[in-house]
Amino acid sequence: AQSVSQHNHHVILSEAASLELGCNYSYGGTVNLFWYVQYPGQHLQLLLKYFSGDPLVKGIKGFEAEFIKSKFSFNLRKPSVQWSDTAEYFCAVMSGDTDKLIFGTGTRLQVFP
């Protein structure tokens, strides 16, 4: 069965610090990968997605993620975080033969001014 691991449960940063959130998945076949963000009290919003092609994917709000197939990873990065990036971040995987999204447990990011 597919699964997604997010090892960082809670990350605390100061503004302007760089961010990298880890995401590893377990599935040997074709996968589609996603990062969602949930701001306090709001619904999940799509940050970025990977289907195929360039493994470096750019999303909204300056976020990017890199798909490394050999490591089964899809880490999220941002060079310089802002206070407004405080939110919970979810990595998700969808195998090529279904459209069911499996989510990781989420990483709570707190950015202090």
Next chain:
Amino acid sequence: DSGVTQTPKHLITATGQRVTLRCSPRSGDLSVYWYQQSLDQGLQFLIQYYNGEERAKGNILERFSAQQFPDLHSELNLSSLELGDSALYFCASSAQWGRPPYGYTFGSGTRLTVV
């Protein structure tokens, strides 16, 4: 506004009761997914409907059931409620099943509190 509408936003009910959560998908989307988000379990996939038919089932309890109606709105029925059912229930929709996935569009959720 994401285009996915969930009602009610908040629900407080007693143990043993039954509630119905409603979801209207984004216009044109045929698939509806239900997720349960709790502090200890994260986001758990419950069930998926595509154009009125059940397509996939996840960790959905037997006390829970769902359906998708001809107008594509969906309802999640939770019965014999227990304290542990308190959670945020999200609905999401997507355009097509089996096509290049564009990701889901999520609703704002229904916060269920069982007392």
